[in-house]
Amino acid sequence: xxAPAATSVATTAALPLPxxxxxxxxxxxxxxxxxxxxxxxxxxxxxxxxxxxxTAYGIGEVPISLxxxxxxxxxxxxxxxxxxxxxxxLTGTAPGGTVGVRGPYGTGWNLRDATGADVVIVAGxxxxxxxxxxxxxxxxxxxxxxxxxxLVGVRTPADLLYGAELRSWADAGIDVEVTVDRPDGDWSxxxxxxxSLLARAAFDPARTVAFIxxxxxxxxxTAQGLLTRGVPADRIRVSLERTMRCGAGWCGHCQLGPxxxxxxxxxxxxxGAEPLLSVREL
Amino acid sequence: MSDPIAAHTVFxxxxxxxxxxxxxxxxxxxxxxxxxxxxxxxxxxxxxxxGSGSVxxxxxxxxxxxxxxxxxxxxxxxxWSWLHPPYRWHFGAVAREDTTTVVFDAAAVRDRCADDPAxxxxxxxxxxxxxxxxxxxxxxxxxxxxxxxxxxxxPSTEVPS
Ligand SMILES: Cc1cc2nc3c(=O)[nH]c(=O)nc-3n(C[C@H](O)[C@H](O)[C@H](O)COP(=O)(O)OP(=O)(O)OC[C@H]3O[C@@H](n4cnc5c(N)ncnc54)[C@H](O)[C@@H]3O)c2cc1C
Ligand code: FES
Numbered sequence: 001x002x003a004p005a006a007t008s009v010a011t012t013a014a015l016p017l018p019x020x021x022x023x024x025x026x027x028x029x030x031x032x033x034x035x036x037x038x039x040x041x042x043x044x045x046x047x048x049x050x051x052x053x054x055t056a057y058g059i060g061e062v063p064i065s066l067x068x069x070x071x072x073x074x075x076x077x078x079x080x081x082x083x084x085x086x087x088x089x090l091t092g093t094a095p096g097g098t099v100g101v102r103g104p105y106g107t108g109w110n111l112r113d114a115t116g117a118d119v120v121i122v123a124g125x126x127x128x129x130x131x132x133x134x135x136x137x138x139x140x141x142x143x144x145x146x147x148x149x150x151l152v153g154v155r156t157p158a159d160l161l162y163g164a165e166l167r168s169w170a171d172a173g174i175d176v177e178v179t180v181d182r183p184d185g186d187w188s189x190x191x192x193x194x195x196s197l198l199a200r201a202a203f204d205p206a207r208t209v210a211f212i213x214x215x216x217x218x219x220x221x222t223a224q225g226l227l228t229r230g231v232p233a234d235r236i237r238v239s240l241e242r243t244m245r246c247g248a249g250w251c252g253h254c255q256l257g258p259x260x261x262x263x264x265x266x267x268x269x270x271x272g273a274e275p276l277l278s279v280r281e282l
Numbered sequence: 283m284s285d286p287i288a289a290h291t292v293f294x295x296x297x298x299x300x301x302x303x304x305x306x307x308x309x310x311x312x313x314x315x316x317x318x319x320x321x322x323x324x325x326x327x328x329x330x331x332x333g334s335g336s337v338x339x340x341x342x343x344x345x346x347x348x349x350x351x352x353x354x355x356x357x358x359x360x361x362w363s364w365l366h367p368p369y370r371w372h373f374g375a376v377a378r379e380d381t382t383t384v385v386f387d388a389a390a391v392r393d394r395c396a397d398d399p400a401x402x403x404x405x406x407x408x409x410x411x412x413x414x415x416x417x418x419x420x421x422x423x424x425x426x427x428x429x430x431x432x433x434x435x436x437p438s439t440e441v442p443s
Contacts (some may be wrong), residue, residue: 030430083430115308125428183350188378191338192352194421200355211308215427221418 006167014248016055016100017041021093022075027161031126032065032091035099036076038260040165043074047108048237049134049267052076053247055100056089063105063262064090064201065243066131067162076101079129079161080175105247109134109237114209120148120201120231124194124214124221128161130239149175153194153218156180157187175201194218198225202264205230215241220277225271236270240277287384290331293408294357300404307391310382313337313377319360328388329361332436335381339373352419353378359412364388 019036026032037043046052046066055061068077082091093099111119111134119138123131131150138148150169157180170176179190179198192196194214203271208231212219219238226236242261245253249263257276259265286292287305296304308331313319319330322342328336336355340348351373354360360383363371369388395402426434 081430083432153428155426155433159428181426181428187350190336190353190355191350193422196419199357217422217425218427221422
């Protein structure tokens, strides 16, 4: 069993603290990015890859990754896709409204490990949100890394997150490729599964660190594609999602084999994740 | 003629001699963006190695015109319907951007495969992974991995505005 890929940061607050929604941007027809701030007290230091337990008061609490802000900023940024009661309430909270925040929880992507290496970031759908801080960190310290590729797969063109930002990443020297499963008439880009982008991405497999986030099946096939190209399993990191309740390693809800994913994940290296993902859920 | 083939990983498994044999059936050909390489239902008498650019596979859907189902980029093979009867294209193909290729005379390659089983087996070993990869990609897309329950036809999600 390989150890979890990244740093586990000690968790603090067990009760949600009220945060103010400072801004709300509609990214797509079902996804919204919110910026959260505290009126008093410092922001806890979040690392890229970690998540918070966000509370929609009176409705419930769900884990949501950090999609921006974090360690150095005065805001927490979360990109949330409305799929059910809690996420619908969170995405519907207007600026000035209050949501609860517990965290940070879980392991981070640990991009600094990739110093001097090529970086391959593969996102499926909303999976681009937890990876956004990795891209921003790579951009902020561009000379530290070799080639940086961002490969994105989405269902339809309308599901693409951060469209303008993707273009600015490309302008800043990152290789950005997008593929859609279901094109519409206006789409002139790539069509097909995200793994098909791996073949055209330029990276030196032996000195690459890869970060993958998306549906589990997509991560499995992407990891296999990277292994086939020669990227070592312990340099491929995935973010594993399981239903979470406490988020802090107490309740056992998020257990996957020997791991409690809220504490030992969500970011796990592929050498450790692969054997666990072949175990069927109960 | 062997250089363009050697550059493609698709044919990495061929021996130098086999690659030279295959190269004898190939001709460089370029296509302008929007130019059609073949149409659905037509004779599958050629196949291509894409050198640069990209090609869209499409399908005619009544009432909706030509629907793009997949795009293929550099270092991939375009066309495997020539391998098996009835040797007809299942889809159409259009250059998405200016595209360079090597186009092969499929009937001649097929004859050569029949005459020289070692060559035929080697060609099949090159094409089988291509077919498997396309099949797997299709299956993954059928799973509609990125769909929410609402999109997959279950209870609807209220859309934020
Ligand atoms: C570590 C971690 C990080 C996460 N980060 C993010 C993030 O950054 N942004 C984000 O939008 N979501 C993220 N999620 C997913 C998010 O927690 C769930 O979407 C949320 O819990 C759903 O809660 P709900 O009450 O709104 O929906 P529920 O009422 O619990 O679910 C409604 C329906 O949606 C389905 N569903 C639940 N989650 C998902 C999902 N992720 N995709 C598709 N269908 C789903 C359920 O099976 C159910 O059918 C993360 C999850 C984990 C474990
Ligand atoms: S969610 Fe409770 S232990 Fe992980």
